[in-house]
Amino acid sequence: MVATTSPRPPASRDVPLVARRPLQGPYLLLTFRHPEVAGRTRAGQFVMIKANTAADPLLRRPFSIMSVHPAEDTFTLFLKVVGSGTRALADLRSGETAGCLGPLGRPFPMPPEDHEALLVAGGYGIAPFVLFGDELRRAGRRARAFYGGRTSGDLQGHDPFTALGLPLACCTDDGSFGHHGRVTDAVEAYLDTRPGAVTLYACGPDAMLHAAARLAERRNVPAQVSLDPWMGCGVGTCLGCVVRIQRADEPRGKYRCACTEGPVFDARDVVWAGEGSSRARREAAAVLR
Amino acid sequence: MSLAVQLAGLRLKNPLIAASGTFGYGVEYEGILDLSRLGGIVSKGLYLEPRDGCAVPRIVETPSGLLNAIGLQGVGIRAFVRDVLPRLDGYDTAVIVNVCGDTVEEYAEVARIAEAPGVDALEINISCPNVKKGGMAFGGDPRMTHEVVAAVRKATRLPVIPKLSPNVADVTVFARVCEEAGADALSCINTLLGLAVDVERRMPRLAFGTGGLSGPAIRPVAVRMAWQAARAVRIPVIGIGGIASAEDALEFLIAGCRAVQIGTANFVDPGVYSRILAGLEDYLRRHGRESINDVVGSLRFPDAEETGGGGC
Numbered sequence A: 001m002v003a004t005t006s007p008r009p010p011a012s013r014d015v016p017l018v019a020r021r022p023l024q025g026p027y028l029l030l031t032f033r034h035p036e037v038a039g040r041t042r043a044g045q046f047v048m049i050k051a052n053t054a055a056d057p058l059l060r061r062p063f064s065i066m067s068v069h070p071a072e073d074t075f076t077l078f079l080k081v082v083g084s085g086t087r088a089l090a091d092l093r094s095g096e097t098a099g100c101l102g103p104l105g106r107p108f109p110m111p112p113e114d115h116e117a118l119l120v121a122g123g124y125g126i127a128p129f130v131l132f133g134d135e136l137r138r139a140g141r142r143a144r145a146f147y148g149g150r151t152s153g154d155l156q157g158h159d160p161f162t163a164l165g166l167p168l169a170c171c172t173d174d175g176s177f178g179h180h181g182r183v184t185d186a187v188e189a190y191l192d193t194r195p196g197a198v199t200l201y202a203c204g205p206d207a208m209l210h211a212a213a214r215l216a217e218r219r220n221v222p223a224q225v226s227l228d229p230w231m232g233c234g235v236g237t238c239l240g241c242v243v244r245i246q247r248a249d250e251p252r253g254k255y256r257c258a259c260t261e262g263p264v265f266d267a268r269d270v271v272w273a274g275e276g277s278s279r280a281r282r283e284a285a286a287v288l289r
Numbered sequence B: 001m002s003l004a005v006q007l008a009g010l011r012l013k014n015p016l017i018a019a020s021g022t023f024g025y026g027v028e029y030e031g032i033l034d035l036s037r038l039g040g041i042v043s044k045g046l047y048l049e050p051r052d053g054c055a056v057p058r059i060v061e062t063p064s065g066l067l068n069a070i071g072l073q074g075v076g077i078r079a080f081v082r083d084v085l086p087r088l089d090g091y092d093t094a095v096i097v098n099v100c101g102d103t104v105e106e107y108a109e110v111a112r113i114a115e116a117p118g119v120d121a122l123e124i125n126i127s128c129p130n131v132k133k134g135g136m137a138f139g140g141d142p143r144m145t146h147e148v149v150a151a152v153r154k155a156t157r158l159p160v161i162p163k164l165s166p167n168v169a170d171v172t173v174f175a176r177v178c179e180e181a182g183a184d185a186l187s188c189i190n191t192l193l194g195l196a197v198d199v200e201r202r203m204p205r206l207a208f209g210t211g212g213l214s215g216p217a218i219r220p221v222a223v224r225m226a227w228q229a230a231r232a233v234r235i236p237v238i239g240i241g242g243i244a245s246a247e248d249a250l251e252f253l254i255a256g257c258r259a260v261q262i263g264t265a266n267f268v269d270p271g272v273y274s275r276i277l278a279g280l281e282d283y284l285r286r287h288g289r290e291s292i293n294d295v296v297g298s299l300r301f302p303d304a305e306e307t308g309g310g311g312c
Helices: A035-040 A084-090 A123-138 A158-162 A183-192 A206-218 A278-288 B077-088 B104-114 B142-155 B171-180 B216-232 B246-254 B272-286
Strands: A011-022 A027-033 A046-051 A061-069 A074-080 A097-104 A116-122 A143-149 A168-172 A198-203 A223-226 A242-245 A254-257 A264-266 B005-007 B010-012 B016-018 B040-042 B059-062 B065-068 B094-099 B121-125 B160-164 B186-188 B192-194 B211-214 B237-240 B259-262
Touching: A011 A074, A027 A035, A027 A084, A035 A061, A035 A074, A035 A097, A046 A074, A046 A084, A061 A084, A061 A097, A061 A123, A074 A084, A074 A123, A116 A123, A116 A183, A116 A206, A123 A143, A123 A158, A123 A198, A143 A158, A143 A183, A158 A168, A168 A183, A183 A206, A198 A206, A206 A223, A206 A278, B016 B272, B065 B216, B077 B094, B077 B104, B094 B104, B104 B121, B104 B142, B121 B142, B142 B160, B142 B171, B160 B171, B171 B186, B171 B216, B186 B216, B211 B216, B216 B237, B216 B246, B237 B246, B246 B259, B246 B272, B259 B272
Parallel strands: A116 A143, A116 A198, A143 A168, A198 A223, B016 B040, B016 B259, B040 B094, B094 B121, B121 B160, B160 B186, B186 B237, B237 B259
Antiparallel strands: A011 A027, A011 A097, A027 A074, A046 A061, A046 A097, A061 A074, A223 A264, A242 A254, B005 B010, B059 B065, B065 B211, B192 B211
């Protein structure tokens, strides 16, 4: 599809780093000055950003916006150093600039008013939930978070989140911090307490998103997942970040850009590799009945 | 001081054109940059019908380059003419449609439909490496190249600009064939066929297998081929390949290109045009030239005396 015009297009500019806070291990918080991102971002949106490092690495990378500070025209990213692009960003010094385009993408939709929002994060997937938790709190909605990682060192987004004052359950695969087990198991245990109507939101590694989507399907709760495919441009022109999405009346689904039609999608519509979408399964089951 | 160029009957306000497949249909960049600052825009490749494109992953970054196998996902020529063209109407920039086809007949039919008010020229895609039919299969065979270009030439009164593949032994053969078949200009070059391997899985990193390499990594190859093509034909050549700065664009212009296309750099920074335009004006000032056309084809090779003699 041809993207429709946004009334408030994203802005591309060189942004200076204004604060850099190392956390444990490969994690750190980076704060940049960018008036449009600081002023317009809604939770779940992202920026394309790259330290100005000539041609290698070549492309900007997508990062969820963790928090915004409109009074200072700044926004903060939660970064895990994994390769040369993130290394170059992590090595920026105050005042040095990065090329940045944003805010981009479809934000998390608000849950229905009587729903509790369950925020399910894996690793650096906590980033957009700091901003979303803040939006939910300001809107007077109920919310709680489930935050999982392989080990305690992976839960470095813990402090910015607890500052919001929302309930937070931590999980680690090795039991070194919080519950011993997978984050989706903790969510399921919470659902077993019959908490009333909930909407699930998930952001993290693919396997965790898939598990969250399956859980939502099994327990019949609405869910939104924030996908993180390789992205080239962030504005729907390179068509590199497409994901197969199957909405009602789409027998095969369509490739849709995660950058412009996502990154947040209704979990029912996502066609998972080798499995298809839960919408398709439901419709097939209805036909059989 | 003027950056305006004449090309295949078109007058472009400057020599910078957004390359096919890297700028969507133009409208995606509305508001992010002023489309009227561009000399022209080439649309994403368009067939008669919408296309789904390749499976994912479709892009992978390589040193100073981008390897892609998108597979010409697109809305089709009719949706472009109906839905997109009216939105480009208000911009003062040349609109060039990238014409694709699985068959010679499809190229001609797409060209006929593309001849709509607001379209200024047609670029013929005979060089996409990521489709099983058409694309590079046509652009790698001089006879098929001639047939496609001649068929499009016959189908339209618009300027016709074949986009050449670098995946051939001698680009000048194809440049001449296109000129003979009635082309008004040439775009040089499309992406270089490449393969990136995931060594852990021992599989290609792209779902399609091979892909097309673009970005600064290919620039010297592209400059060489555009230079060869420009010397081989009388029609103008548009240089493409890894341009991200004014200096990069000037390499192609000096090597004989009348204009250039900006591709992968659009992904890196949509604001690249302003920087390049400012750099071109600065260059003309520094070198005391009135027009960018004074620079075109000004490449000279040093004689034996200058190099100390002896050649290689």
